[in-house]
Amino acid sequence: MASQNLQSVPAELSPEEQEREAAGQAYFDRIISEDSRIEPRDWMPAAYRKTLLRQISQHAHSEIIGMQPEANWITRAPSLKRKSILMAKVQDEAGHGLYLYSAAETLGQSRDQMMEDLIAGKARYSSIFNYPTISWADMGAIGWLVDGAAICNQVPLCRASYGPYGRAMVRICKEESFHQRQGFEILLELSNGTAAQKQMAQDAVNRWYAPSLMMFGPPDDDSPNSKQSMAWNIKRFSNDELRSRFVGMMVEQVRVLGLTLPDKDIRFNEETKKWEHGPLDWNEFKEVLAGRGPCNSQRVERRREAHENGAWVREAAVAYARKQAQKENAA
Numbered sequence: 001m002a003s004q005n006l007q008s009v010p011a012e013l014s015p016e017e018q019e020r021e022a023a024g025q026a027y028f029d030r031i032i033s034e035d036s037r038i039e040p041r042d043w044m045p046a047a048y049r050k051t052l053l054r055q056i057s058q059h060a061h062s063e064i065i066g067m068q069p070e071a072n073w074i075t076r077a078p079s080l081k082r083k084s085i086l087m088a089k090v091q092d093e094a095g096h097g098l099y100l101y102s103a104a105e106t107l108g109q110s111r112d113q114m115m116e117d118l119i120a121g122k123a124r125y126s127s128i129f130n131y132p133t134i135s136w137a138d139m140g141a142i143g144w145l146v147d148g149a150a151i152c153n154q155v156p157l158c159r160a161s162y163g164p165y166g167r168a169m170v171r172i173c174k175e176e177s178f179h180q181r182q183g184f185e186i187l188l189e190l191s192n193g194t195a196a197q198k199q200m201a202q203d204a205v206n207r208w209y210a211p212s213l214m215m216f217g218p219p220d221d222d223s224p225n226s227k228q229s230m231a232w233n234i235k236r237f238s239n240d241e242l243r244s245r246f247v248g249m250m251v252e253q254v255r256v257l258g259l260t261l262p263d264k265d266i267r268f269n270e271e272t273k274k275w276e277h278g279p280l281d282w283n284e285f286k287e288v289l290a291g292r293g294p295c296n297s298q299r300v301e302r303r304r305e306a307h308e309n310g311a312w313v314r315e316a317a318v319a320y321a322r323k324q325a326q327k328e329n330a331a
Contacts, residue, residue: 021043023043024043024044025043025045027042027043028042028043028044028045028048031161032161032231032232032233035161035233036161037161037162037163037166038161038162038163039163039164040106040107040163040164047228048232049107049108051225051228051229051232051234052104052107052162052165052234053104053107053108053109054225055229055234056100056103056104056107056165057100057101057104057109057114057117057123058123058124058125058126059100060096060097060100060101060104060114061097061114061118061123061124061125062125062126062129063093063094063096063097063100064093064094064097064118064125064303065118065125065126065129065299065300065303066093066125066126066128066129067090067093067094068129068299068302068303069129069131069132069133069138069142069295070086070089070090070093070133070139070142071090072133073086073133073136073138073139074086074087074090076136077136077139078136082186085182086139089143089178089179089182092175092178092179095175096172096175099168099171099172100165100168100172101114102164102168103162103164103165103168106164115307118300118303119300119303119304119307121291121300124289126215127211127214127215127285127288127289127293128146128149128211128212128214128215129295129299130288130293130294130295130296130299131207131208131211131293131294131295132294132295135200135203135204136186136190136200137186137187137190137197137200137201137203137204138204138207138208139183139186140183140184140185140186140187140190140201140204141183141187141201141204141205141207141208142183142208143179143180143181143182143183143184143186144180144183144184144186144187144205144253144257145183145205145208145209145212145250146183146208146212146215147176147179147180147183148180148183148212148246148249148250148253149212149213149215149216149246150176150215151173151176151177151180152216152242152245152246152249153215153216153242154169154172154173154176155169155173156235156236156237156242157169157234157235157236158170158173159233159236160233160234160235161232161233161234162234165234184253184257187201187204187205187257187259188256188257191257191258191259192258198258198259201257201259202259202260205254205259205260205261205262206262209261209262209263210262210280210281212246213243213246213247213277213280214280214282214284214285216239216240216242216243216246217239218239218282218285219239219240219282220238220239220240222282223238223239226238226239241274243277244274244275244276244277245275247266247275247276247277248268248275251266251275263277263278264278265277265278265279266278
C-alpha cells in the first residue's frame, strides 16, 4: 500500500485538523492505488509535494540549460536547413522548460524562486548538459543519445500520478521524438560521408555514450528517491531498468548508422532478459552533479547573464499588466 511509506498525521494538530488530514490521506491513498491522478487542489502529503517540486523543477532547469550546448552551434551549422532545424529544436526546449515551470508552480513554488535557485547554484539540472560540444557531430550525438535517453525516461512520465506533470509530458515527448530523429539523421549522413566525417560521428558517439547512460540517475542501490517515487506512481520504472531498455534500443540503431558503441561489455542476459552494459564512472557523475564538471560554471554563468539582461522585459511585462488592471478597474 502507498500509505505504508507516507508520513502519518501529525499528533500536534487539533482533532478537527487531524480528521481533515486523515481524510486527505485516505483520499490520496485511494487515488494512488487506483492508478489515477492527483490534481493541484487535491490534498497531498508534504513529502509527495516536495518530491514533485524537486523532480519537475530539475526537469525544467535541464530544458533551459540544455538550450546552451546546441544554441552554440546555430550559427555554425553547415547549411541553412540545418540552422533552421536546430533553431526550432532550441525553441522547443525553451517551451518545454516553460511547460514544466508552469507545472511546478501549481505546487506552490514561484517561477522567480526556481530561477533564483538555479542561478545561485542551489538547484540541480541534468548532468549531461555540463559537457562541451566540440564538433557538428555532437549535435547528432545529442539528438540520438541524449534525446533518446530522455524519451526512454520521459514516456513513462506521461502516466505520472500528478496531473499537470503527466499532461505536460505528453507534448514534450512528442517533440522530443522529432529531436531524436533529427540527431539520428545527422549521424547517418555523416557516417555515409567521407572517412573524416564518419570518424567525427564516431568520436561524438564515443564521448556522449557514457554520460547519456548516466542520465537515468545512479544505480538503483544508490538511488534513495526512486522507490518512493515508484510507490507514488510518479516514476514507473527504476533507473537501472530504464538504462537497460535504452541500451537495447541503441544496440539496434547503431547498426543502421554503421557506427559502434564504445562498450565491449554490452550483452543481452538470457536469464534476466535484460541488456547489460559495461561499468560507468559514477565518481565522474557525482563530480559533475556537485558542480565540478567541464562546463558547470559556464552554463550557470550564461544563465545568470541571460536572466539579468532580460530583467527589463520582465519589468515591462509587469508594468503593462498593472496598467491593464488599472484600466479594467476604472471601467
